[in-house]
Amino acid sequence: MARYTGPKAKISRKFGEPILGPSKALQKKNYAPGMHGRGRKRKQSEYAVQLLEKQKVKYIYGILERQFRALFHRAAVKDGITGENLLKFCEARLDNTVYRLGIAPSRRAARQLVSHKHIVVDGEVVNIPSYSLKPGQIISVREKSKSLEAISTSLSARNAKRYNWVEWDAQQLSGKFISYPERDQIPENVNEQLIVELYSK
Template sequence: MARNRDPKCRQCRREGEKLFLKGEKCFTDKCAFERRSYAPGQHGQNSGRRLSGYGQQLRAKQKIRRIYGVLENQFRRIYAEAERRKGQTGENLLQLLEGRLDSVAYRMGFGASRAEARQLVRHNGVLVNGKRVNIPSYLVRPGDVIELTERARKQLRVQAALKSAQERGFPEWVEVNVEEGKGVFKAYPMRSELSPTLNEQVVVELYSR
């Protein structure tokens, strides 16, 4: 299975902001971005050159891809589906990415990062409406019940992730019962509920060239 093997902290530094790819480490002073917030590479500290229009579009797309952990071909398929649906393509794109099972599991605190949540799904640790689903890209629908298997609930890292997520608070579009390791995906998030640093409209412009 293809996946991005680039060092996660390097990806954050390249995009110029924390992407929260390494779970709890991102919330501590051990985070590499806290110590070296400049771009990676030999000329990282001197990379003050202005990006072209295409460069800005590319960086916006790469940032979204890296946050949600999808490869280029996957991203293109998701974009095509977002374009096909009614409404604004950019908002549809972010909603489809947030509706992926690995993203929902992460938002519910089942994993400290999306990568950890994806691994949990792959290893048959998540049920959707009582049925085992091990496909991270599975699109969750509003009203679906997502829960951990009994075996997954006993894992220490899952318990730690749930505790940390509860302390930080859950997003409005999910409802989680931490004790039972179960949650409900209430609705696709509104654009105002997602990070303002994401520039999905620039990505739409990129694919409309």
């Protein structure tokens, strides 16, 4: 499936924050990429600001336009605040949850682990990164894959980061998706209301 495989530093510089992981480029070149990156900043239109926010979320979670539009539709018809529902559905993706559990160091790496059938959901191998988890489902590393160096390295580097909506069992190498996170629990710097306004036009 198609996905963004271009330079990560360029995207980080575009948004002015390390949305695809830590980047030294932001410290060295704290201006936008391209030949006009250092030029005079023009005032952005309302539409441009909204579009930029949507693109940021798509890059963070690795979602393409068609999938994103479908997610937004699901969020819009569900009870509650549309923008918050959208982020909850993004967080409930299998690749994102594998990343949150610390099985992979990044969402890109998590997507690869899922695609290569290293991840099991409720005892069944699932190789669809966009698979939407439901509260109570168990995510674990496939038995044959528990000795993988990439997984063990990521788990050993697992910091004290804990997320309230997932729990991790280090003995079994499995985690549980407890519930959809509340908006204030999601650490991403996103103004989801701008995306709602964009789609409401």
